[in-house]
Amino acid sequence: MSRPLSEPCSRRPARQLREFRAAARAFAWLALLIAAQANSAALDCASPGPISLSVPAAPGVLEVELRPSGAAVLWIEEQGHDLRLQPAAPDALLLQVPPRFGLSLLPLDAPRRVGIIRVLDNAANARVSLGLECAPLPVDLEAWLGRADAIARHFGGGLGSLRGVEPPFALAELIQTAPAPRWRAFALHLRAQWLLLSGLSAESAPAFVEAARAWDAVGAAPKAAAARVAAAENLRLAGDSAAVLSLSRSAPTAPEAGHYFGVRLEAARCGALFDRGELDPAAACHAWVLAAYKALDEPLEAANAAINGADLQRRLGRHVEARAVVLQALASLQGPQSDAVRGRAEHSLAETAAQLGDLPGVLKHLNAAQTAFDAAGEVRWQGHVLRRLAATLLELGNLADAQLALEASQALFDPVHAPLPYASGQLLQARLLRARGVPTESLPLLTASLATARSGTQRELQNLVLLELASTRLELADPGGARAALSELQDPSPRERARLELLRALAEKDAAQSAKLEGLLQRSPLASGAADGIDWTALSLSERIDLQREQARALAASGRVNEAQDGLLASARSLDAQRQRSGNALLAQALEGLVRRLRFTAFELLATAHPQGFEAGANADAERLLLQWLALGLPLAAADSGADWSALDAQIGRHLLGHAPAAQSRALLKALASDHEPAAPARAIDLRASLEAEAPLQLLLAGERHALLATWTRQGLRMHRPPDLQTLQPRLGQLSALASSQGSSLQQLHDVAAEVAGRLQPALSTLDPAEDGIGILADDLALGVEWALLPDHEGEPLGGSHRIRLRTLSHAGATQASAAALQLLQAAQWQSARGGAASEDATRLPALQAADAEAGLIRAALPGREVQVRALAQREMLLAALGQSGAWLHVSAHGDLQPGRVAGSGLWLDPAEGQAAPQFMSALDIRQHGAQAAHVVLNACQLAAQQTPLSGPSGIQTSFAQSLVQAGVQHVVAARWPVSDTASHLWVPAYYRALQAQQDSGRGFDPAEALREARRALQRSRAFRHPFHWAAWVHLQQLPLLPRSTAHAPEAPSGERNAPP
Secondary structure, three states: OOOOOOOOOOOOOHHHHHHHHHHHHHHHHHHHHHHHHOOEEEEEOOOOOOEEEEOOOOOOOEEEEEEOOOOEEEEEEEOOOOEEEEOOOOOOEEEOOOOOOOEEEEEEOOOEEEEEEEOOOOOOOOEEEEEEEOOOOOHHHHHHHHHHHHHHOOOOOOOOOOOOOOOOOOHHHHHHOOOOHHHHHHHHHHHHHHHHHOOOHHHHHHHHHHHHHHHHHOOOHHHHHHHHHHHHHHHHHOOOHHHHHHHHOOOOOOOOOOOHHHHHHHHHHHHHHHHOOOHHHHHHHHHHHHHHHHHOOOHHHHHHHHHHHHHHHHHOOOHHHHHHHHHHHHHHOOOOOOHHHHHHHHHHHHHHHHHOOOHHHHHHHHHHHHHHHHHHOOHHHHHHHHHHHHHHHHHHOOHHHHHHHHHHHHOOOOOOOOHHHHHHHHHHHHHHHHHOOOHHHHHHHHHHHHHHHHHOOOHHHHHHHHHHHHHHHHHOOOHHHHHHHHOOOOOOOHHHHHHHHHHHHHHHHHHOOHHHHHHHHOOOHHHHOEEOOEEHHHOOHHHHHHHHHHHHHHHHHOOOHHHHHHHHHHHHHHHHHHHHHHOOHHHHHHHHHHHHHHHHHHHHHHHHHOOOOEOOOOOHHHHHHHHHHHHHOOOOOOOOOOOOOHHHHHHHHHHHOOOOOHHHHHHHHHHHHOOOOOOOOOOOEOHHHHHHHOOOEEEEEEOOOEEEEEEEEOOEEEEOOOOEHHHHHHHHHHHHHHHOOOOOOHHHHHHHHHHHHHHOHHHHOOOOOOOOEEEEEOOHHHHHOOHHHOEOOOOOEHHHHOEEEEEEEEOOOOOOOOOOEEEEEEOOOHHHHHOOOOOHHHHOOOOOOOHHHHHHHHHHHOOOOEEEEEEOOOHHHHHHHHOOOOOEEEEEOEEEEOOOOOOOEEEEEOOOOOOOOOEEEEOHHHHHHOOOOOEEEEEOOOOOOOOOOOOOOOOOOOOHHHHHHHHOOOEEEEEOOOOOOOOHHHHHHHHHHHHHHHHHHOOOOOHHHHHHHHHHHHHHOOOOOOHHHHOOEEEEEEEEOOEOOOOOOOOOOOOOOOOOO
């Protein structure tokens, strides 16, 4: 509330105004005496004020008794402290500009009692000026103030909260029609504030400068100081640190410590020094500001200053100290205005957690920050949260999710008014492009980001861009360009220096200085934490994983292979411990991707060490090493912790149906940050015995440049000659593309399948011609092979001659197939079975015309089994059905897949009751709750689709079908790509007739054999003989983990270290 009392009405006769002021002076001493004795005052037309009173600390209230003799107006002006009326007065004009010097005008027509309280709960001296004018406001002034009030009432949020909002009245007209110079200064400040909250920092900074001049011209120094502070803060947001320093003060001049805005102006100067990389002066400046705020008893500002100081400590590599400072500041926060500062504290803690490699902590603090910024209306800070989320998802290798979050963040910034945040987003986009394998496309973004950082003298951003540019140049085989970028770094921080030294060594590797790289890496920096004065733990988690991999390669190159493998395993176990502690199925899956990056290197070293392979049982060390890595990839035991993934699934569904993705990133953050009870420790298992019980089992696992091709026999591991991934992977992708295209050439399909089989021949040659079964470990690269298309020993496709089982390791024991009924769950039938009009969203998923006939086809094929048909419109229905021990389920619905998403594979359910849009359901709830069904057929598109993993930073995307097996389903039949609905008329009855024949002949229960018969039925038909129709269908089956009979784990390689990454 701010009120220039010296000019209550520009058109009041001068004589009357002089009488009013004389009366005010005469009675002011009496009012002050009363106020000094009690938290109350009285004003009437005989003693109208103005008077200056202290407002008591909370919970005290300054009570004011008003006794006008007729129409009157109470003027309430803040004098350096935010205040408000109690109870609220809807009829008051609230002109809260500038902050802490706001003005309220309360019309009166009868006696009234009002209370005035503090907004901030502190002990600082809070004063208010009160005056009663015993006459109504002139009509023209009242109208002008009413327009100003309508504008000021929009000022409730933070930066960007008014983005895209038009003011209710023209600000330029308000300025032009101001009835007096003081009101013009107020209108100028009002315009600047609107520009600020609209996110237009580049325009608001000069507008605040103009307002400051106007306030100075009318002698309102405190309000001018408030405007200068706003100008300085917005100049910093606009990336002009030099202008901030010139506006605040010259270095030798002492800052103003006696009032709030003087200290806040110095705080803006501290930030500019930090941006310029002048860290020592910035540290001294922050310390002064913190002490000054404490002396003024400004707890919120003191907490904010402490967070700023902690950010500086973090840049210096003092992460533990920074975290302690922020936690102390966070504990001190209270009151209604603390949300924005609370959000900043949580965001700072997220940044520190990122530096400490605590990804669950990053997500937890980011979610808390998002909640606080939402409450405070801080739109720009919400953008910062989304950008950090994008960076974290990039660390986890979830590139598609990271891209969505980054796009949502960049939408809140622009290069004119928020150039530095926008440039930071460009840097992150460049990193994403490099992670996707297109580093050349990142170069223009890096050039633009570097130009912005230099123009704003933003030292940290400039160094980070140069480091990324060096990494990109190295990836483009340009070590000279990398060295040139690194030479431009200025005063690197500890984190920057760690990256600098690593990249410099890598860049010099091609300059006949590889010894320096090996020497740098062989000192085990991850174990020691520091080497040669470099704090290696200052690297991000992803960078430290990359460093661990480089270290392993260097150790192996010098003949220390065992030591290299030990380091990789120790780092992977640390990550796996985080995964198991999380209790969060989504986060656990994301963390699994980081373990895989280490595993790629470990398998590459193993393949390189045995280029010709070895016979079964001939290499116990390699066998033991492989078991240890497979054990790290085991799925977590299900734990029904009450987690609800429906909100995330709903947002994923909206995005799949073409809606905006911003809310999806927020839902993903909330889901990743959810606190769930950790799963109960899994029983001790004997992985070797589990594999031998199902032998022979084929293994195809990715390294960096080679694949591990092996067969697990009853005599142990037999390793074959490692195939070259550079030639194998493109052929696997080509074979999948041909198979999933209905019009592809059969001859070309045959040729590519034969070429793939040739590269996998060592493993295929182990198949016994007398046997018709093949078991494949459903892990990693093997899931990218179209096994059904590979030729057998007679040249016929394996899909028609063999029972192919993709075996998935699972903690759940084998479930007996004992259900007396089959449950047929149908969804996405809006235009056929349900009838009526479909929503626009529903029409994007065409009706499954053949689904209505499936019940009759299955009943005819299974005459002895009841078939129960139910509409699938509730996720709880599917969870309950899957939870029934021994259940048989046939699901007829649409499936969907978003490649590269942690929860992008799922089913479309019918709309919920009262809703028109279909519901998306990922496998997250199923993984969390577990399942006990024996047999599930997913007659839906691409629910068994699995991206072929690469050796780069790609995350783990487990298919919906494999998730069911990991959750406990014994057998799952599903499709790898979109399939023909009409083909169901042929393969569905063939599949179930084969199951019935097994039962009739007493041969047991074998879905792999039944699926082979279904494929044969399609192959024999004229319409569906193309592999598009029959090769898509795969059978996934549990490989139960057997309990360990001894109390000892498999022996680890000697010299194992336990250093976390």
